[in-house]
Amino acid sequence: MNHKILKIHAHDNVLVALTDLKKGDKIQHDGDEVILQESIKAKHKFAQNTIAAETEIIMYGNLVGKATTQIKKGTALTIQNVSHHANTYSGKLKTESWAPPNIDKWKDQNFLGYHRKDGQVGTANYWIVIPLVFCENRNVETMKQAFLEELGFSKPNPYKSYVRQMASLYKNGQPHDIKNLNLANKIPEPEPLLKNIDGIKFLTHQGGCGGIRQDSDMLCALIAGYINNPNVAGATILSLGCQNAQISILRDKLESINPNLEKPLFILEQQQEGTEQQMLTKAIQQTFMGLIEVNKIERTSAPLSKLTIGLECGGSDGFSGISANPAVGQVSDLLVALGGKTMLAEFPELCGVEQELINRCTHQKIADKFIQLMQSYAASAEAVGSGFDMNPSPGNIKDGLITDAMKSAGAAKKGGTSPVVDVLDYAEYAQKSGLNLLCTPGNDVESTTALAGSGANLIVFTTGLGTPTGNPIAPVIKISSNSSLAERMPDIIDVDTGGVINGTKTIKQMGEELLNFVIQVASGTIKTKAQKLDQDDFIPWKRGISL
Structure with missing residues (x-):
């Protein structure tokens, strides 16, 4: 080379x-x-x-x-x-053959996960608190303040003590000494009261009412997916009562995903509970009792086929499609060969490679669904004066990705070469083992939010420029396309694939290293940088206008 x-x-x-x-x-x-x-x-x-x-x-x-x-x-x-110009596409023209990679190294390997009664296995054990409508965000934040510090889940904030020291110097008439202060990076972390719980995640959003009914329906489907995700042990849902995102819709969405859900689930409606204090007291008490129950669950051995990995990229550069994305594609192929699930998201970043993916679909019906979703998405973008050709960001362009088709050709490498077993619309839950295509925007957080809602218990995320995106319930493994980024931003990068660029490693070697890292994260023996930094990004996709 x-x-x-x-x-x-x-x-x-x-x-x-x-x-x-x-x-x-x-x-x-x-x-x-x-x-x-x-x-x-x-x-x-x-x-x-x-x-x-x-x-x-x-x-x-x-x-x-x-x-x-x-x-x-x-x-x-x-x-x-x-x-920008991209290949056109039509129906399924041929069926691609696939030679699975050798999996001898991993066929007898397991990970340590949390087994759920429906057969899913979590890579983490979280409790979630989510509002059905933005009106309840303040109550969710109140619960957050009540729980995290008291139960030992609140991580120390070095910046808080930093400001405290500056305030003290100012009060004592020493403002000129502020410039000599150093940030204390090593502050002892509290010991959690509940040892088998990885955290309580309090998620807020700006949806649930005021927009079109399809958006509130999709929000309910997304929240149902989070409740059903194997990394979630139980959930508390706060509703106002009069919003578009009704409790009945949420229950219907849960029923369609998992009719026999066996997790503690508490749903409270403020307009029925009485005062705010009465509702919050009840919500906090029920949540605490639920936490005691799910704390009894421990990690036990599970086959790698129980992994569902979301495939994501953000802040891509001209090396992403050469190093990081193909390495992730290798992981996807290995996991598919082992019987697991993978999901390739970001439909605007599949522009120009549609025909290849259509030909990889196992059935015509799946291919037709992909075509319909891609055409509908493209038409929606054009209807508001935009288009997939406007997808590359200034950072993408600055670092070598000058057209969407160029960006997409590299981004699609995350999906490896395995057959496409299913195509999922936004908030549909992954059910089939193998490579799934999930309709999401190219926006990093909207896409990772959707991957977790469709059942991902891990997300592998490639970046060439550096991005702090994480997810509240699915550990996000951040992979750099180049060593310069890994050296410059070591606080957010977990795995460096720059060796592919300098010739010291092959894609195959890098993919195998990455899979071994994935197994350790799945077992809880390694915390990702995003987990350590509490990068809990949650943005539901709002497709309609506000009414």
Whole structure:
């Protein structure tokens, strides 16, 4: 492998800079010499040969754009000379064959998880408190203040003591000494009262009323998915009473997912309970008694087939599709071969690879559902004056992902090569072993929120730029596409796949290392950086307008 440049696919007409290259550098590739006409930053692409205007740009073997003007040999691809173009797609054209990877290393391995009565196994043991409507957010926050510190779940805040010290210096007439204060990073953590509970998660949101009924229905479906998630031992739900997101809708959604739910579930309606104090006292008492009960559950051995992994990316860069995403794809293929479930989300970031995924669908009905969801989503974006072509963020573009099709071709690598066994709309719960496609936005938090609501008991999340996204109930493993990021932001990165870029590791090796890490997180022997930082992001997808 040339450690300065990479041609990802034999049919590509662009090369990727793996390190910063200077104007005048002579690049040898395929028996040809390319003299750079300008400096090329790492992660960016340049023309292997002169590309005429209106010529297709091919990367990963896919159409990722078209030249808007002539791009000379050895010149960088930019948003000024390339526009978004993607492959079209239709119905299922063929059935792709799949050769599963060798799983001898893992077929007898287990993880230590929390077994639920419905057969699911959690990688964590959480209690959740969620409102059905934003009107109850303040009451959820009141419960949070009452519970966390008293039960030893409240993590020390070094910034609080930092401000306290500054206030003290100011009061004592020493404001000039403030600049000499250092943040105390090591503060002893409290000992939790309930040893087998990983935490109580208090989730708030801005939905449940005021929007279209479809949004409140989807919110109820999402909350039902969180209640049913194997990482959740029990739940307390607060309702006002008059909102669109009715208790009856939530119960119907739960019934459709799991008609025999056997978890402690307490639902309180403020307009029926009396005073706020009466409701909160009852909610706190019921929750505490429920916590005592679920604290009796302990981790026991479970096969890897009980893992359901969400596949996610955010803050992607030009290396994401070369290192981190293919490594995650390797993990997905291994887990599928072991009988587990994986879910590939973010439909706007599958633009241009639809036909490949359609051909991988095991049945025509599944393929048709994928086509319908993609077309509907694209039409909704266009109806408000946007489109998938506007998906790349300024950070994506700055680090080499200049079209959505280019970004998508790399993002889809997280799904590996296994067959697509099911396609799920937002808030549908994953039931089939194998690779599932889940309709979510490309927005990091909206997507991870949805993955947990569809049953993910772990989420693997690749990033090239660095993002602090986490999830309240599903441990999020953050994977860097490059070593520079891992060194710069070690507080959020769990696994560094930069070795693939510098040539010290292969995708296969990196994928196997990542799966071993996944097993340790699933067993609770390793806490992810997102867990340690309490990165509990929860944003339901609001698809409609407000009424």
